[in-house]
Amino acid sequence: MKNPKIKAFVERNGSWLFAGVGCLMLWILMGLFGNGISLRSLIDNAYTASFLAIAGMAQMLVVTTGRGAIDLSIPGMITLGAYTCMGLCNGSNAMILPALFVVILEGIIVGCLNSSMVIYLKIPAIIATMAMNYMIVTGTMLIDHNFNVFTIPSALKGVATYRLLGVPVIVVLVILLAALIHFLLTSTAYGKSLLAMGQNQEAARLAGVPIVRTEMITYIAASVLSGLAGALISARVTGAYLGMGDNYQMESIACIVVGGTLMSGGRANTAGTLVGSLFLYLIISCMQLMGANAGIQSVVKGSLIIIVLLIGASENNKKREQKYRKTIVESGT
């Protein structure tokens, strides 16, 4: 790379560019196996991926709080969001907004509980959110017994499936959402606080960062996003069913990893999360075109996650080596 600007850009955006290149290759590959390269196939995949992208961004926020935090209550929240929305609407468009309001309320409650467990009871986030996920299942089951969850209000279905000039509305919405989150993370005090606490919580506390508030907002945002994602997913798949969020458990982690977000916290990459979710769906589409069964799809997906990680790491390792050497000089007191 001769152009220093390009070089700087690549350095700053690191591993998700590899995933982006991967996406491109998969798209071309798909074209070769299918009916020729078309923008349409890419958009179709972006459409499916946009639901995962919302869950991925929720996961990204929580992971960024650091100390190995992962939100395992995302699948539960997706299912609950779907059930609440379908159950309350019962097919009526007028009920959509009140229903979404309730979904947001649930997200706030779940987020508050999650963060309280992490902050006040000092339970590691992985375990706290896993326990939360169990508890949400109960809520879902109660709705399941008492409400009709298979009639979709037409307006919601419209948002989830409508295409404007061939571009699904949902894709546009998700990109706007990503832009908002990116702005929050990079240019507001909240973002700085979140990234600081993710790097080093004790240092952030001593630097005067309002840790409790930052962490609470983050968990709440994650739960609300997951709930809304659930509502949209149910509109797309025509109804809510138990365990509908379970696939998003590992996939939400996978897509942010591919996107270059640090699992140890302190660095988030919103654009990367979008690319990561697209990448995961392109793999599936590609495999389906090649006629591979679900088992092989899963094997390839797993291998590619590791490969993307290794490619990204080989770049990072070079940088880390330089940094490590430099730190040796510095500690050379």
Add this chain to the structure above:
Amino acid sequence: MSRTVEEAKKQTSQTPLIQAWHFRKVYFPTVAVNDISISIEKGDILALVGANGAGKSTLTKALSGVISCDEGELFFDGNPVDLSAYSPAVARRLGIRVVHQELSLCKNLTVYENFYIEQSQSIKGGIGWRKKAQQMAREALDTVFPGNTIDVTASLDKLSIAQQQMVEIARATSDKNMKLLILDEPTSSLPAEQTIQLQNYLIQTGKEGMTYIYISHRLNEIMTIANKVYVMQNGCEKWKGQITQTNEEHMVKLMGEGIGSGDETTELQEFEHPPLNKEVSVACDGYTTRTLKNVKFQAYGGQILGLTGLEGNGQLDLLQDIFQKAKKKVSGMQVNGAVAYVAGDRKKEGIFPLWSIEDNQVITKAAKSGMLKYLSREWLESSVDYWYDKLHIKSDGKDALITSLSGGNQQKVLIARALVADADIILLDDPTRGVDQPTKNALYELFREAATEGKLIIWRTSDDAELEFCTNLLVLNHGEVVGSFAGGHVDHEKIMSLAFENHETKAEKEEEHKRFHPPLFTFALIAMVVIYAICALRSPLLLSVYGVQLMVIGFAALVLCALSQTFIIGLSHVDLGVGNYCGLINVLCCTILFNNPFAGFLVLFLALLMYPLMGYVIHKRNVPAIIVTLGASFVWSGISLSLQSMPGGTCPAWMRTIFYTSTPFLNTICFWLILFLAAAIMVYRSRYGTVLRGFGNNEHAMINSGWSRAKAYMSIYLLAGIFAMLAGICTSSINNASDGSASSTYTMLSVASVIIGGGYFSGGVVTHFGAVCGAVSLTMISVLLGLLKVSTDYTASIQGLVLILILSLRLIKGRGKEA
């Protein structure tokens, strides 16, 4: 070069112990060590002196093989050393040892285990190695620090920082093969008494022929013990000679000349005490906490209030409390004004390593300005520029990473952080530790300026010389203010006597402190017993042999997955694939192994190899384990799904016979489980198991002690793989069929088991027994709910609640450290 050799030979008839010729090390663009030649005789105590970044540590690292140097020759005992094959292990074989500035101990191990991992070559014998290591630790500690009260069987994290430092030093001296010991700032956290003991020990053994290189910023120590001095500056030799040819002033002058802007090196001006600014104040009137007793003082803007006393007498607690409780109304303490805290331990609680200087500098101001404040480019620049320029931070620009700065400059950024935020009260926690004299002087000047502007500076310092720069002083002893001084005059003798008063009572207190610590698994054990007891109350059948067996069948696979996970979490990793792996083994056993034993064994063997392979990949490419295992979990479930799309298959009869047969007393599965648990515990307690635990806590230290990280990672992953495979085999034997996806819940449940069992995600603190208790508890909860006839709607949520309850109990018990 030949000329210097001749010179060296002229000076002495005996061969020098170590000679380094023309050492050069470049970290582009910095020349860290530039053409250094050094020669040390047997019995010398050579003091290596220089400002921060002078290259002292780089030189010692090159001498001890931690880094390779670009050019140079090395002779040890007159023999040339091949520098291309030089490593810490080779240096140790020659007899060169180092006490590094950062402690290289494993905190999850006991004191004697720490001796073992470093001195494994001198502790022979199988069974009795623990006794021998204990004896060695005891002897070494008593030799260097007579009268110490360190319990060698105590876990290291129960020791104070000073005691840990003592262990580190004693451990290095216990090497019988040692000829040269390099001590890098050994006294930075030692109390006065131990510092004197160490000095006596060094002088004594120096006379007996031991050789030392001693690095310290405390020049009075150097004057006491060293017989030769070597002054470095900017990677070059500045001066060398006998101790008699120099003195403290001389050395300061040598170090400082030509560094910084010149005026920094001159004596600080007399300081006119500024007028008090009554709007800013900290007032304590009978402030009392667990560590502080009836603290009374008043401080106002314009003052520099020094907190002194022996380390750990409440200075830090007072500082932290002022920071934490500034905004809250607390009885006994009133704070007027915005507070900012400058951390002393830069790496641990100061810098944000992923960020630029600019971001690091502005964070406090940003965090104060409201969550949704838009931070524009202009806002950032207007906030940062003034102090960045004023502090002369030496860097490649304010966009450079903070980690690219030297320690002293990082400290400047941290102080700028407080100044940018325009805090009225600045709390300093020993900010000049490990900072060179010129930078120190610049910082002192800055504190005075801030005070002149009407700010209140509260300064905890461990360097008594700095008390001169305070306008007011508080001496703390056992959390009480035992003396308070105003005005610039410092009476060190008086302060010392106040600080040391009643010091004996403190020793008693420490004894009292050594009360019984319950083992980590206590809560998991209690939870398991309680839940089982309640179950048994509802259904007495559970107390019979048959009932126990029934339960064992229910939790066997999860217990084995938890044992597997314990090894991984013990390495501070997480395995997100263990459940699916268990399912895969289940499928392999019931399909391929059933149809064709030979192919089956081959496939199982290959599957087992996957685990050490993952370990190797994680080691080799430095990638997070959590993602590798996550990717692997997709692979495992994919393979299971391809082999068997629907649950089915049959377990080989011989396998069922071995693992799942009724005997007159108990089913064989029970015996196997006990055996596996015992095996896991034994492996972890074995000699190499101790090493593996060490890797979970402090990898760098283990590598520097000569252990291979690749081998350790592969061993741990192999162990985890074996237990995960056993889980799959037991599942097959019990169910006599296979279902690849049924075990996937074990992944998260096994993680939960380890944490319930008293484990922590980092630091290598885990117990296998606890993990088993945790796994049993988790399984028994659903049994209990079934027995209580709770509607299935609520089962999941009660399970979650119980999980949270057990983990919260841990907090109440006071083990509320981060997991």
